[in-house]
Amino acid sequence: MGKTIMIVDDSASLRQVVGIALRSAGYDVLEGSDGRDALARLTGQKVHLIISDVNMPNLDGIGFVKAVKEMPAYRFTPIVMLTTESQEDKKREGQAAGAKAWVVKPFQPPQLLNVVQRLVLP
Amino acid sequence: MTSTRLDTDLGPRLRWPASLLGAAGGAAACAASGFAAWAVLPAAVLLGAGAWLDRRNAAREAARVQAGASFAESAARFGREVMPKWSGHIENARGQMETAVAALAERFAAIVARLDATMASTAGADSREGVVAMFERSRVELHGVLDALRSATADSAALREEVQHLQRFVQELQAMAADVGMIAQQTNILAINAAIEAARAGESGRGFSVLAQEVRKLSAMSAETGRNMAGKAASIAAAIGAAQASAARSARSERESTAASQSAIDGVLAELRGVTDSLAASTDVLQRESRAIQGEIGEALVQLQFQDRVNQVITHVRQNIERAPALIACADGALRPIDVKALLADLEVRYAMAEERALHRGDARPSAPAAADTDITFF
Numbered sequence: 028m029g030k031t032i033m034i035v036d037d038s039a040s041l042r043q044v045v046g047i048a049l050r051s052a053g054y055d056v057l058e059g060s061d062g063r064d065a066l067a068r069l070t071g072q073k074v075h076l077i078i079s080d081v082n083m084p085n086l087d088g089i090g091f092v093k094a095v096k097e098m099p100a101y102r103f104t105p106i107v108m109l110t111t112e113s114q115e116d117k118k119r120e121g122q123a124a125g126a127k128a129w130v131v132k133p134f135q136p137p138q139l140l141n142v143v144q145r146l147v148l149p
Numbered sequence: 150m151t152s153t154r155l156d157t158d159l160g161p162r163l164r165w166p167a168s169l170l171g172a173a174g175g176a177a178a179c180a181a182s183g184f185a186a187w188a189v190l191p192a193a194v195l196l197g198a199g200a201w202l203d204r205r206n207a208a209r210e211a212a213r214v215q216a217g218a219s220f221a222e223s224a225a226r227f228g229r230e231v232m233p234k235w236s237g238h239i240e241n242a243r244g245q246m247e248t249a250v251a252a253l254a255e256r257f258a259a260i261v262a263r264l265d266a267t268m269a270s271t272a273g274a275d276s277r278e279g280v281v282a283m284f285e286r287s288r289v290e291l292h293g294v295l296d297a298l299r300s301a302t303a304d305s306a307a308l309r310e311e312v313q314h315l316q317r318f319v320q321e322l323q324a325m326a327a328d329v330g331m332i333a334q335q336t337n338i339l340a341i342n343a344a345i346e347a348a349r350a351g352e353s354g355r356g357f358s359v360l361a362q363e364v365r366k367l368s369a370m371s372a373e374t375g376r377n378m379a380g381k382a383a384s385i386a387a388a389i390g391a392a393q394a395s396a397a398r399s400a401r402s403e404r405e406s407t408a409a410s411q412s413a414i415d416g417v418l419a420e421l422r423g424v425t426d427s428l429a430a431s432t433d434v435l436q437r438e439s440r441a442i443q444g445e446i447g448e449a450l451v452q453l454q455f456q457d458r459v460n461q462v463i464t465h466v467r468q469n470i471e472r473a474p475a476l477i478a479c480a481d482g483a484l485r486p487i488d489v490k491a492l493l494a495d496l497e498v499r500y501a502m503a504e505e506r507a508l509h510r511g512d513a514r515p516s517a518p519a520a521a522d523t524d525i526t527f528f
Contacts, residue, residue, distance in 0.1 A: 040247060041457045043254030044450045047261055051443075082461065082501045111458055111502045115522055122528040131524035133454035136447055138523040145527075 054108035062086025080109035263342025307335020329375035340365035
């Protein structure tokens with residue numbers, strides 16, 4: 028059974044682009060259109076890694092990470108922030124919330140896959 | 150922020166009324182003339198001119214106030230009516246672009262998936278190696294058939310040798326039959342001589358004569374047996390000769406058939422080899438081209454990510470435009486300066502990308518980061 032990775036981004040095209048990269052590497056993909064939508068989709072199934080945008084409507088990426096870290100089933104799920112934001116103070120916010128890595132868009136799919144392979148749960 | 154009433158803001162400037170100046174001038178003229186009667190006329194003219202100027206100034210002031218109010222009203226309407234339409238059009242364009250790019254990415258995803266499937270079906274044991282292995286199996290099996298044919302031909306040659314041995318035995322039999330015939334002939338001559346000698350001996354040779362007759366009968370029977378033997382040996386020799394000729398023809402036919410089979414099998418294998426080599430080469434080309442196309446699509450997908458950046462820039466501008474009407478005019482009808490600083494601060498706080506901030510600062514030609522080297526930070 029393949030590993031499942033959740034993509035949270037309000038841009039459908041970006042979710043598609045990330046999804047193509049992940050599926051071609053053999054991962055199953057779960058999608059959320061913003062933080063609130065993604066939380067609603069985390070219903071107990073195993074998720075081996077989460078990739079989340081930062082600037083999103085309803086619930087932004089930092090708030091989403093904090094909420095995930097309070098869910099017992101997903102407390103140890105690694106989260107990678109994938110965002111256009113590159114400011115250091117924003118990165119520190121992500122780190123404080125519990126993210127494991129910060130990747131600035133645009134990204135090269137092989138480099139994103141390297142990050143995923145390094146952090147994904149066994 | 151300070152707010153000033155419209156009539157104060159655009160109201161009459163501090164100045165002496167012209168009618169007052171006219172009255173003062175008239176009074177001064179009267180006084181200077183010693184209040185002479187002729188001074189009444191210039192005083193009246195001055196007073197009238199002052200009043201006329203006052204009326205003209207009041208009309209101009211009213212027009213100026215009216216223009217200010219109209220401007221305030223038009224600015225408010227601009228904020229209420231035009232800016233939402235700009236915002237709507239921007240959002241509409243952004244939405245269409247997002248939908249189109251998402252659809253484009255979905256098509257690319259489908260192409261990548263089909264390429265993956267094609268590459269999977271043309272790779273590994275099921276295709277190239279499979280065809281080569283199938284060819285090798287066919288070659289081994291066909292050569293096995295040839296070996297079996299050659300083995301059968303060898304067995305047939307051994308049989309022919311055995312038949313040749315039989316023919317030698319038949320020749321020996323024929324010689325033996327000839328010997329029997331010779332013995333019978335000599336026995337017959339001996340019996341004839343014995344009969345002559347018995348006749349010459351007279352009565353005393355009668356018994357010997359009977360013995361001689363019996364010997365002659367035996368001789369005749371031996372001769373008959375020898376002839377029969379020779380006849381049978383000849384028949385056997387003829388049958389063996391015929392079998393030998395038939396075996397020779399068969400051997401020739403087998404050799405020709407084996408050679409033809411070898412030639413046919415070699416031909417088929419050569420053709421098959423050509424087909425498998427061509428197939429293998431095509432598979433290699435297909436794999437190589439598929440990988441190249443996947444690489445191209447991968448690059449296209451990287452470029453599509455810039456849609457996300459454009460999307461964000463447009464969204465930030467749209468949100469700022471939506472905020473603008475509240476900062477252009479206030480609901481109480483008071484006219485106040487557009488709060489440009491607040492509007493710029495509202496725009497700046499929305500920025501998510503370095504190039505937005507650079508452009509805001511006024512940096513020359515800020516550019517988006519290249520995708521070639523992804524900015525990654527591990528915590």
